[in-house]
Amino acid sequence: MPRNLTASLALLTALSIPALGLFGCDRSSTQSEPKPQTEATSKAPGQQEAKPDFAIDYQQFQLDNGLNVLFHIDRSDPVVAVSLTAHVGSAREKEGRTGFAHLFEHLLFLESENLGKGGLDAMSARIGGSGANGSTSRDVTNYYQTVPKDALEKMLWAEADKLGWFINTVTDPVLAKEKQVVKNEKRQAVDNRPYGHTQYVIDRNLYPEGHPYSWQVIGSLEDLDNATLDDVKTFFRHWYVPNNVTLVVAGDFDPKEARELVEKYFGEIPAGEPIERAPKQQVTLKETKRLYYEDNFARQPELTMAWPTVPRYSADTYPLAVLSEYLSDGKRAPLYRVLVEDEQLTANVSMGAYESELAGQMQLKVQAFSGGHLDAVYAGIQKAFGLFEKEGITEEDLERIKAGQEVAFYNSLSSVVGKGFQLAQYQIYADDPGYVTKDIERLLAVTQEDVKRVYDKYIKDKPYVATSFVPRGEKVLALSGSTAAQVVEEKIIEGAEAQFDASASAEYEKTPSKFDRSKEPAYGDPAETAVPDVWQDKLENGIKVYGIENSEVPTVTFSLVINGGMLQDSIDKTGVAGLTSMLMERGTKNRTPEELETAIQKLGASISVNAGQDSFRFDVTTLARNFDKVFALLQEMLLEPRWDEKELVLAKKSVTSQIKRSQAEPNAIAGKTFARLLHGKDSIRGYSGLGTEESVAAITMDDLKAYYNKALSPSVARAHVVGDIAQVDFMAAAAKLAEQWPAKPVTIPSPKSEPAKPGIYFVDVPDSKQSVLRIGRLAMPAVSDDYYPAVFTNYILGGGGFASRLMQQLREGKGYTYGIGSSVSGGKTQGRFAIASGVRANVTAESVQLINDILEQYAPTYTEADLENSRSYLVRANTRAFETARAKLGLLENMSEYGWPADYVREREAIAKAMTIPKVQKIAEEYMQPETMIWLVVGDRATQLDPLKALELGDVTLIDANEVAKPNN
Template identity: 35%
Template structure:
């Protein structure tokens, strides 16, 4: 629910996870991007914000309506979120799926709802701007003529599936609603959740939802932001053409801040099928824009946000391994805010004891206050993330719209950042004492049978006065609005040129310059990861990567984190299946210092035994928690079913509790030594630098890094034995949904069929408008979303199709999924229309990959990992375009084998097994435990064939 600068920047810039105070001598003036905007208001009240950015031929179209769950009345909750879905179902002049024409041009598209607003966005190629504006204006002005009972019923089912997937079928899923009901009184607009009551949605009539729409979805209750590659004069003309004639709606009264007051502490205890106990502490705070907001933001960072240096991490996870995870936050919304502390306990640890320790840290802060250094680090986390987070057009559009809706000024972030930098240790100490009192909510969740969900309150509508439906004037157009605008020629886009250099030690360096913002990203791609780990040591690659940032020969873990904080930089390491990466993100003013720390981590990791022991404990807890969710179980078991445990692709890449426990320091040292060689890696550099400058700096920094014998990356061939369709079942008692995974061993990245397979999968299940998703979600209402994908790897990677479906229709959903897989291989091959649609989406959306430094760096990693040709990106679009329908039909028939696929179902066995057994190909249901091991016959109640 956070609407402040802290969470906006954390969401927009997840890549920069560790930052801190500036170098010594900094004048403490924040480095604020100076975005130029043109804001004006149409006569009908629509706010319009324009921001030009010609970095890539992409335009972000972002529309915010000032309506959220806070505007809903008793008995009619969930309407704002329901309309988020209904707005994609067609309008008068485009009475069809909204996703169709917009996906066809390669756009990124979605919407979201919060307590305070609903937003919709399309990040489109610049030649499709008029199309996006036409569609947005049509659903603003002409949604209701196309709204039918069938559409309402269908999307009501989709929302119910979303609830099952995001609330009922996830660990700790009931806690969010429980906290809202405990913190906010029944008459408070925040008392109910955004998704609302399913009973209210079931009772909603067409008249009910139509009245809600007429009340809130009008130009004078909305804000439109357009950011990116456009012509201002032409864009103003288009906005006036499509939005100008839309009439004003009723004036919506602005709700005033309403901060709840707790007169006493509240302690709530719940149980759930979880591995780790969890406690949440919540205090009420002021609304968005309150004078204390920034001081509370800093307090949350000091207490539970600064990487490795926050108070709770030190007390509960570093000095003592009592907790598996801790964090603190300050989500502030339009009417009120919340200060939160969340602690996941290690198994066997008492929540009372953890709360006692957390309270001691809070009391220490209240008594002594934070240090000046802590405050500066917290401030600079947000400074760095502000710069990094404003690279992509769509992000900037959403960011500017947020501030316009909340403060009436799209550039209000500047003043907010200045206020943040004026926060002092005394300010933080004061707000800690003022807000973190004994009167708080404490919510415990312990392992056990799930606490029964509270029955939804039924509202007697007969006693309610009917909602008055506003009268809206008719639209008077001087053009034919029913004609869809033609999309102009696809703008020519050339990916950023890559300069290749080779250092004296043999390290290949790929450099892509970007000078729009003072950001530099380095990404070292080491060839080798979990696939090279010996059997019995699964998890070694990722554990080795995690330990890289836990200390060097000259700095321990905390000293390294502190040194990075001093310059607001982050160093992240990741051990993947076939590669290991080490990345640096920094503001360019700190390039030299950042590079010094980066090369220290690269060349001098010490792999301390103490840190290995700590990370081992954390990993063990994470592995146990992963099996709490049906999706987590599927992610572990399905690869094992396809490949078996003898193949690297079938083993759990993060390890098992047993293998993690077996990993010793000497294993880590040896694995690192074998992989981290300059002749076994490539360094990708993206950002505000030049090839000459960065090459000179690198040559000096890593001249001591010597080449060696690179490991071989030979992989065993997956088993080629084909068995008839086989169903495996993992029991997840009381699961609200079943997770389906259907697939087979696929193809390697080097297959000559890569491009036709990419297009075939797009049609099958690789996009919203795919066959699988339109069938299971839009037509049948079985799922919130279903997909398919090929995981292309060095060796033959997996093909998988599936998703989460309602428990009651598990069998029916599986039948439809298999039908789509069979149809595309012959009975119903890809059509010309489908192929053209998929090509357009992929080709026209290609520039989106290059909007950010870390996006470019991640995309370029494929060049070195899979030995792709130097002109790969330059020729990508033409190679997609050259694929014909016959090729797509051939690869579908050749490479998909529905008659011999593996089927995994994770769900409530007591409710789904009989249905599965009735399928003609389900001669045996192979029942497994959550790790993929066959259950003994007594438990399986029949023949069992497990994953060997």
């Protein structure tokens, strides 16, 4: 979970280069990664010779102690992002002492001398920040947050405390607790999910012993256990020094004032010893290595192949990026043509670069269908490579891919924190914050010859590492010639973890300063929330249109939302809506699937079709100058689907593969089981949108056509557009659609939910390293007068990330979990309150008891401070509410769905300001009492069921998740 389980390299990797997203560990359990925004225009696809008119403006200076500082001014929103990047990742560790860089990513949030215990998280909540977050990769560690612009000085004060006034606060109990948190992170990200150990096996065999990339960023549990307080303090004092750190401030601020504040808060921190850049350490494999592993959680065999390549920003990274996309992505890709379409061995293929500072690698992953032998997959890969060797890459495909990568780069810069990260990345990896122009130029300069050259140099007939991860007991499916991989499996033993009291205050001599740092700085000039100007209109066929014109970037984001979605499915044939959406992406009456995909990609656009529980939607992103052409393609997809029988076969195979994969994945099991318990067997809301193996097998093309004719109509549709397009231009482009798509009446079912009785329900997943918890009940819809007061009430309970009681007690106090949170969510007719977490297996009962106690005590112990913190956050956070195009689109969709005014955030601010302790207590007593809830535990029955029964919190019912997945039990 993000301080996060997803890889943070999306922020740290050259955004023009696809990254695998397998690595790096983020801290937060509640924050999603920020996605960056640009101020640039872009070139037309195919105009390779034109240099892109793009730059991220910045100012750069260095303090006397070596701190490198970068400023970027962006006044589009009243916010500022502050990021601190230390040039130290797992590559700077030593074998036997791994995981320290990542451990510090965690420790630096816990306490510092002047903020006190949990001070940064508490401050983040009060000031309306995005949540203090962090990430660790092989090469760097990041700390970042976006806040209202009037909180800039507070953030600089807090970030300086990390460097100069932190290390004394780390004690043995604090270290012991955080070790448990990191272990929980590893269990959740690696040990308790299918194929979780793949990267460990790849890296251990791709790199020689002792190479800094041969171990994982998160380190080993043994090394973490053995780490002493002296070890971690020595590591910090060497690497966390100003001359090894880059500070970036991006957003709406006065650079003269900001420089004075940076000098004030960071200037007196002493420099450390000079730190040399690590030398490049590229590797060459002398021979191919094939390894297999029997995976407890896998239901399908998976082959991963890896080849050594080059470090980030090397000349060959750019043609390698094009090569990997061309080989694997889309209908024209050789790997797709052979493995998916011709031989139907898999539902999809992925290939991408994992490029770091010292070395790089290319990885190819194919998950075969159940029972499929990986020898057949390997033969298919070789056949696809042979196709590429024979055909090469056409100029059309080259330009199509480069256009997509260029647009993806621009779209990735959608926030000030994203632009700030990009500046820091260029500074650290390329020694040039302004490298962005050269980055794009090198991408656009890639030729057909370059792509063929890097294939010959790094892939063709070159040694590789291949891992076969197969279901337990099915090693016969592994690639021939494979030997058993060495994987260290953790044993979860009752009572094995050390006890600690992380709440105890450390005793130390305070680090001196030239001024009193214990006093939190005041706010600057007030930051006012800027609500976008919204225009509204209506098409001739009745579709209401909501728009926001914004020329900050030359792009347009559009959604067409058709109410209904999965609600139009029948329980005895679930999955029709989802398959209909898949087929509508795969060709039109006059375009083959390949021709449609190519037409969209050549315009640097994307059009996706998805069926959700309550809606069927089309989502479009495009360069503004191509909007008319892209909208015409959308219209063609909507009005003239191809209904390709071959594509239906492939789509059904893909969905069936997903269903099988989810049958052993604890989080997926928890999700589908909780939905059934919450809604009952007679409500479509209690079923997966994927369907079941049986229902998908029975679905025919006539079912899809019937759904299309029954469910898709302008009478239940609404349109939303954000970007560099005027109202009159959008309405002109949409007029033809209105003419050709007449409205017809549509009835949307309103299924009645019948939840299971409150109590504890248990699903057995043998040998689980964690227990997955889902706790909750049905609640009010989003249009209820109680809805936003409930959101307010939930903030301190579990909606406020690290400021919440659930996180503070289960993670920070006990070390039981990597993350836990609660949420209030709702649609037009129904809502729910839910708590979600994964906890260490041997504290399952203790975690359930503690959550129960927190819920029981919440209303009686709610304080004035809790009230003020919630009010402050929920009002001040609105300064960040509309920063990105996607956020603006969300505003429009809320308006169209619920009938809310454009400035509904003002109404919410008024509700927040009017909340009182009695109002909070009333909401909590009505919707958040433990005895009214369903408690679902997915874990190891042999060790955890009896302790749960001993709690005497109600009936404990053992249920079969596979039976729950089927209709009419």
